[in-house]
Amino acid sequence: MATTIERSELTGDYLLDTAHTRIGFIARHAMATRVRGKFAEFEGSAHLDGEEPSKSSAQLTIQARSIDTRNRQRDDLLGRKFLSVDDHPIITFTMTEVEQFTSTNIIVTGDLTIRGVTRAVTVDFEPTGVDRDKQRILRVCFTGSVTINRKDWGVHWKAATGMVSPKVTLEFDVAAIRQY
Template identity: 60%
Template sequence: MSTTTEFSELTGDYVLDTARTRIGFVARHTMASRVRGRFGEFEGGAHLDGEDPSKSAVRLVIHADSVQTGSARRDAHLRGRFLHVDDHPDITFTSTVVEQTGGAGFEVTGDLTIRGVIRPVTVHFELTGVENDPRGAFRIGFTGHLTLDRTHWGVDWNAATTILVSPKVLLELDATVIRRIASPLSGS
């Protein structure tokens, strides 16, 4: 992907390219190892304003039952005892403030909802590139990260869990969005 495009050329409405996006996490387990995982199903979109990034907005919905760590037993445990996916099937993020932090860096602050608990967080993003693909679709790539304390959202099982699994979880996002093209029939 090229990064030579002017920010003003990025203005538009975008949908998340789920085939080119990865939403992962890393948590320290039993002091010596790390557990890496990802969510396999999600959707979202963004409105980007290249002239005034503060007018941009982002929305992301992660299907909590799509958590994958490479261990079916651990995944079932995460779905049931930690994420309570039967009662809270989605993890959502809705931006409230977007700030350009210099160059291709952005801070996106918004409301993160996990297990019905809503808390503000700030995700640090870096624009990694833009491209027109062979089919004419305009894509933008971003990478982002956020460290959160899962216990602030009640993502815990029992007191021993905090000893075995660190409450700090690193979320890693490699996202690609595709500009929506207005349909001549729908006007959108």
């Protein structure tokens, strides 16, 4: 049951609801087909400040080895050759700024670290739901994406030159539960 919630009521600490969150990606393969994948293991937290969004913060940690494209051979190759999971087992995102906070979008900038390389990215999130369940627990949901050039993070493999597009779209379908 959807309820009307004031922005000020959003203020608080949240944990990602991993059962209802998807961290995914899309990349072109052989410049013709799209490969869709996700990461199965991750955790994250946020502090939202509905009155002063600039005081909000968020962190996401992804286990790089949990990459899943529904093809085990490809997953192993992506993990070993592209992501170098033995040397760089985690991918992180740390929010550094909220540029806009409206009922229709939230523009978040943060540091994305892949393979030990950190670069700033800006993700345009759309709030998709705010609700209290039967136990009065507040859940907030957002969806967003950003297209990056994987080579900026050193994500490449010589044997795949020309086979995998350098542009990768990262997708975030996030559900977070307020902690009391």
